[in-house]
Amino acid sequence: MKKKASIKDIAHLVGVSIASVSYVLNGKEKEAKIGAEVADRIRAAAIQLNYQPNFLARSLQSGTTRTIGLVMEDISNPFFSSLASIIEKKAQENGYTVIIGCHYENIEKCGKLLDTLLLRQVDGIIISPADGTESQVKKLQQAGMPYVLVDRYFSAIPSNSVTINNFEISRQAVNHLAEEGYHNIAMIAFDSGFEHMNDRVAGFLQAMKDKGLPVGPASIVKVTFSDMQSGEDNAIFKLLNKKNRPDGLFFANNVIGSKALNIINQLKISIPSEIGLVCFDEREAFDYFYAPLSYIQQDLKEMGEKSLDLLFTQLKGNVSQPASIVVGAKLVIRQSSVLQGALAD
Amino acid sequence: MKKKASIKDIAHLVGVSIASVSYVLNGKEKEAKIGAEVADRIRAAAIQLNYQPNFLARSLQSGTTRTIGLVMEDISNPFFSSLASIIEKKAQENGYTVIIGCHYENIEKCGKLLDTLLLRQVDGIIISPADGTESQVKKLQQAGMPYVLVDRYFSAIPSNSVTINNFEISRQAVNHLAEEGYHNIAMIAFDSGFEHMNDRVAGFLQAMKDKGLPVGPASIVKVTFSDMQSGEDNAIFKLLNKKNRPDGLFFANNVIGSKALNIINQLKISIPSEIGLVCFDEREAFDYFYAPLSYIQQDLKEMGEKSLDLLFTQLKGNVSQPASIVVGAKLVIRQSSVLQGALAD
DNA sequence: CTCCACTACTTAAACGTTTAACTAAAATAT
DNA sequence: ATATTTTAGTTAAACGTTTAAGTAGTGGAG
Numbered sequence: 001m002k003k004k005a006s007i008k009d010i011a012h013l014v015g016v017s018i019a020s021v022s023y024v025l026n027g028k029e030k031e032a033k034i035g036a037e038v039a040d041r042i043r044a045a046a047i048q049l050n051y052q053p054n055f056l057a058r059s060l061q062s063g064t065t066r067t068i069g070l071v072m073e074d075i076s077n078p079f080f081s082s083l084a085s086i087i088e089k090k091a092q093e094n095g096y097t098v099i100i101g102c103h104y105e106n107i108e109k110c111g112k113l114l115d116t117l118l119l120r121q122v123d124g125i126i127i128s129p130a131d132g133t134e135s136q137v138k139k140l141q142q143a144g145m146p147y148v149l150v151d152r153y154f155s156a157i158p159s160n161s162v163t164i165n166n167f168e169i170s171r172q173a174v175n176h177l178a179e180e181g182y183h184n185i186a187m188i189a190f191d192s193g194f195e196h197m198n199d200r201v202a203g204f205l206q207a208m209k210d211k212g213l214p215v216g217p218a219s220i221v222k223v224t225f226s227d228m229q230s231g232e233d234n235a236i237f238k239l240l241n242k243k244n245r246p247d248g249l250f251f252a253n254n255v256i257g258s259k260a261l262n263i264i265n266q267l268k269i270s271i272p273s274e275i276g277l278v279c280f281d282e283r284e285a286f287d288y289f290y291a292p293l294s295y296i297q298q299d300l301k302e303m304g305e306k307s308l309d310l311l312f313t314q315l316k317g318n319v320s321q322p323a324s325i326v327v328g329a330k331l332v333i334r335q336s337s338v339l340q341g342a343l344a345d
Numbered sequence: 346m347k348k349k350a351s352i353k354d355i356a357h358l359v360g361v362s363i364a365s366v367s368y369v370l371n372g373k374e375k376e377a378k379i380g381a382e383v384a385d386r387i388r389a390a391a392i393q394l395n396y397q398p399n400f401l402a403r404s405l406q407s408g409t410t411r412t413i414g415l416v417m418e419d420i421s422n423p424f425f426s427s428l429a430s431i432i433e434k435k436a437q438e439n440g441y442t443v444i445i446g447c448h449y450e451n452i453e454k455c456g457k458l459l460d461t462l463l464l465r466q467v468d469g470i471i472i473s474p475a476d477g478t479e480s481q482v483k484k485l486q487q488a489g490m491p492y493v494l495v496d497r498y499f500s501a502i503p504s505n506s507v508t509i510n511n512f513e514i515s516r517q518a519v520n521h522l523a524e525e526g527y528h529n530i531a532m533i534a535f536d537s538g539f540e541h542m543n544d545r546v547a548g549f550l551q552a553m554k555d556k557g558l559p560v561g562p563a564s565i566v567k568v569t570f571s572d573m574q575s576g577e578d579n580a581i582f583k584l585l586n587k588k589n590r591p592d593g594l595f596f597a598n599n600v601i602g603s604k605a606l607n608i609i610n611q612l613k614i615s616i617p618s619e620i621g622l623v624c625f626d627e628r629e630a631f632d633y634f635y636a637p638l639s640y641i642q643q644d645l646k647e648m649g650e651k652s653l654d655l656l657f658t659q660l661k662g663n664v665s666q667p668a669s670i671v672v673g674a675k676l677v678i679r680q681s682s683v684l685q686g687a688l689a690d
Numbered sequence: 691c692t693c694c695a696c697t698a699c700t701t702a703a704a705c706g707t708t709t710a711a712c713t714a715a716a717a718t719a720t
Numbered sequence: 721a722t723a724t725t726t727t728a729g730t731t732a733a734a735c736g737t738t739t740a741a742g743t744a745g746t747g748g749a750g
Contacts, residue, residue: 006706017730022708032709033728055465056410057706060401060735067444074430078629081426085419088447097461099412100445102433116442120400261633284423285633288606351736362700367738377739378698402736405705 005049013045014038021046025053059121067097068311069117071110071127074102079254079281079300080128083150086304087126094312096123103130105225111136118143124311128152131192131225146314150307152196158322160314162307164298164329166196170203171210172331173278173296174250178211181339182248182276185213188236188260189252191222200252200280219246228255236260240267240275247275248337254281261289277336286336294337299328350394358390359383366391370398404466412442413656414462416455416472419447424599424626424645425473428495431649432471439657441468448475450570456481463488469656473497476537476570491659495652497541503667505659507652509643509674511541515548516555517676518623518641519595523556526684527593527621530558533581533605534597536567545597545625564591573600581605585612585620592620593682599626606634622681631681639682647672 007021014021016038023032024042034042045051059065070087072080088098099122103110110130117125124146129137134154140147141157149161177185187204190197201220208215223235236256239245240263251257257279269275271291278294279286286293306325313319352366359366361383368377369387379387390396404410415432417425429445436443444467448455455475462470469491474482479499485492486502494506522530532549535542546565553560568580581601584590585608596602602624614620616636623639624631631638651670658664 008706018707019709019730019732020728022706023729026708028709033726035728038728052464054405054706056401056405057735058708060399060405060705060737061707061709063735065401075420075433076423076426076430078421078423078426081421081423084445085421085447088420088445092446092458097444097446097465099442100429100433101437101442102430113437119397120442258629265633283629284603285629288610288630288634290635353736363737364700364702364739365698367736368699371738373739378696380698383698399736402705403738405707405735406737406739408705 004054005051006054007051009049010042010045010051013049014041016042025051063121064123065121066095067099067120067122068308069099069101069113069120069122069125069127071101071103071113071117071125071129073105073128073130075100077255078283079151079298082300083304086301087308090305090308094308105130107132107136114140118145123315124148126150126307126311129154131194146311148307148310148314150303152194153324155195160310160322160324162303162310162325162327163196164303165326166199167203167206169296169329169331170200170250170280171207172203173280173294174204174207175211176294176331176333177248177250177276177278177337178207178213180248180272180276180337182337183213184244184246185248185250185276186219186221186239186246187250187252188221188223188239188256190256191224197252204250223256223259228259236263240264240269245275249275249277251277251279254279254283254286257281257293257295258283258285261285261293271336272339276339278331282332289336291335294331294333294335297330297332299330302327349399350396351399352396354394355387355390355396358394359386361387370396408466409468410466411440412444412465412467413653414444414446414458414465414467414470414472416446416448416458416462416470416474418450418473418475420445422600423628424496424643427645428473428649431646432653435650435653439653450475452477452481459485463490468660469493471495471652471656474499476539491656493652493655493659495648497539498669500540505655505667505669507648507655507670507672508541509648510671511544512548512551514641514674514676515545515595515625516552517548518625518639519549519552520556521639521676521678522593522595522621522623522682523552523558525593525621525682527682528558529589529591530593530595530621531564531566531584531591532595532597533566533568533584533601535601536569542597549595568601568604573604581608585609585614590620594620594622596622596624599624599628599631602626602638602640603628603630606630606638616681617684621684623676627677634681636680639676639678639680642675642677644673644675 007018010021011018020034021042023029024034024039025046029039068091070084075081075084091098101113103113107130110133114136126148128151134157137154137157149159151163153161153163174185189201205215221235221239236259251260271277280296282295282297286295306327310323352363355366356363365379366387368374369379369384370391374384413436415429420426420429433443446458448458452475455478459481471493473496479502482499482502494504496508498506498508519530532546534546550560566580566584581604596605616622625641627640627642631640651672655668
């Protein structure tokens with residue numbers, strides 16, 4: 001990097017003090033009573049020297065960096081990349097810059113990421129935390145760092161958060177499957193301490209109960225994040241390969257859905273005639289599957305924007321009680337869960 | 346944010362100068378001849394006060410921020426999010442933090458993004474520039490900002506870059522279509538000044554020539570970025586809806602491929618029997634299409650890692666000539682372009 | 691006993707800003 | 721003619737570091 005001009009250089013050139021330059025360049029010439037003629041010369045010199053303020057010096061002085069941290073599981077997951085795109089766009093519009101970090105569901109990595117953001121003195125953090133990182137979020141809170149939880153939350157740590165009503169929309173999804181005539185429904189979920197995940201499971205159970213459908217030990221299949229990463233996913237395969245397999249499936253998120261779709265293809269199971277499918281979250285693959293998947297669509301635009309709004313409110317110092325914002329989600333019904341449609345086709 | 350402890354506080358507590366504290370905490374106690382006992386007391390005080398160095402002050406002093414900027418078209422495009430994921434991971438491993446910005450193929454946005462990164466004094470930038478931003482890249486160069494072009498390049502501005510051989514792999518892809526028996530092949534490409542895009546077109550033309558296939562004005566259909574964003578995409582629809590439509594299609598990238606796939610579904614064109622398909626770049630949808638798409642797979646891991654390597658080399662000051670690294674790409678053949686396969690099925 | 695070399699530090703400048711507090715000169719008021 | 725206010729700035733501290741240059745005190749050599 002070439003040496004850049006500083007206000008000192010401008011002061012030298014014009015023959016005034018650096019304070020005068022600073023006042024003029026910040027539009028505070030009235031306040032500091034700098035004469036019009038001098039002010040003009042300062043501005044001219046700034047242009048002549050192609051002056052660019054030093055952001056670091058300014059931040060050091062002001063204590064704010066106009067930077068926010070965005071921490072999520074994996075930016076290559078379309079759910080997160082869409083959210084990131086929305087957040088980055090709006091942050092930019094508001095003069096904020098976004099530092100991104102992925103924790104890949106690894107507790108240590110998540111901790112390191114947060115430490116880095118604290119160290120770099122970002123103004124605030126939007127985070128979709130890893131499983132089991134309650135203590136890290138608490139640390140954020142204790143450090144007084146403004147943050148917003150998105151998608152995931154910890155009820156033990158009252159925080160600003162933006163989520164959807166996972167229970168209710170899951171209940172609706174499973175209700176729909178039941179009403180379409182699928183009665184041996186199973187759910188595939190992550191084996192985690194995530195409350196939003198448990199809410200989805202609770203929604204499933206509620207619907208089953210409401211519809212008077214049987215729930216057994218095989219009704220909820222739990223898989224791990226690393227199962228999904230590796231090629232192995234025995235649990236799903238076993239579930240679908242056994243003689244009296246379910247006739248309806250509810251996937252707890254798009255990673256599970258996409259994995260399961262692979263296996264369904266592999267086993268040549270016919271959708272929706274043999275099994276009805278609904279997935280939580282969307283994924284492009286679902287549109288191109290021969291029986292496009294019914295799915296739960298979270299309002300990502302709202303989610304991203306509300307997260308930033310909530311963060312900005314905190315940054316402006318209007319801190320009151322933590323707010324939990326619930327944004328919309330809707331069930332999009334397509335061929336994968338509609339038996340009649342299959343007959344009609 | 347709570348008030349954090351500074352080296353000044355430590356100095357006070359221990360009763361030494363701030364310089365001593367700084368030397369000890371940077372492991373330069375030998376060099377500065379600080380006694381072992383004092384050093385220990387300083388370290389103890391640092392722990393006691395939970396001292397965290399102020400990154401901004403350090404950066405201001407050192408002139409480096411250990412931050413890199415990553416500028417791409419749109420993080421919600423899987424090509425870019427995969428690349429971003431790889432780059433973020435490796436940057437983190439090397440103690441660098443990444444600021445992300447999307448230009449959405451908008452020249453002004455791209456310019457603003459780069460200005461912001463310059464202002465914030467990132468140590469370097471990895472950029473997949475917007476169409477028509479040669480002057481912006483030149484400005485980067487003139488400012489002495491280390492940067493690496495990735496995926497896209499401007500031959501008029503010799504730069505460090507990481508790309509694939511777009512010409513060669515396109516030629517192979519079209520060759521393959523021809524050899525499979527498709528002889529009325531068209532290409533759908535972006536209407537842009539991008540050289541990598543033109544290389545792909547050149548590869549198409551070369552293959553057509555080599556195979557002695559006819560090339561007419563209808564052989565290359567150009568679409569714009571905004572066509573793809575909006576629901577409208579008349580050019581592709583018209584091409585596929587006319588009586589003597591092509592029997593082979595080569596898509597210049599995954600955005601085009603996914604749009605075209607929609608139209609193909611809509612028109613109920615049978616793949617690969619009626620049209621053979623190959624797409625540049627992958628996309629999850631291609632795996633779940635009833636006839637999985639043949640595609641050109643860029644080695645993204647290599648691309649991301651080499652980009653960072655190249656940037657780090659510059660940061661270490663080993664600047665020689667700009668290097669143009671060409672990473673691997675391969676043609677993955679699946680059902681969408683194999684006629685025999687269709688018959689066998 | 692003086693000089694020199696060490697040891698173990700400290701001082702102070704520098705990075706580039708912002709901003710509260712001060713001041714010299716001019717203008718106005720009494 | 722003197723006191724007061726206003727104008728048009730300047731000085732200097734502060735943000736939290738790093739680091740070159742300086743120094744006070746001690747030990748040993750000659």
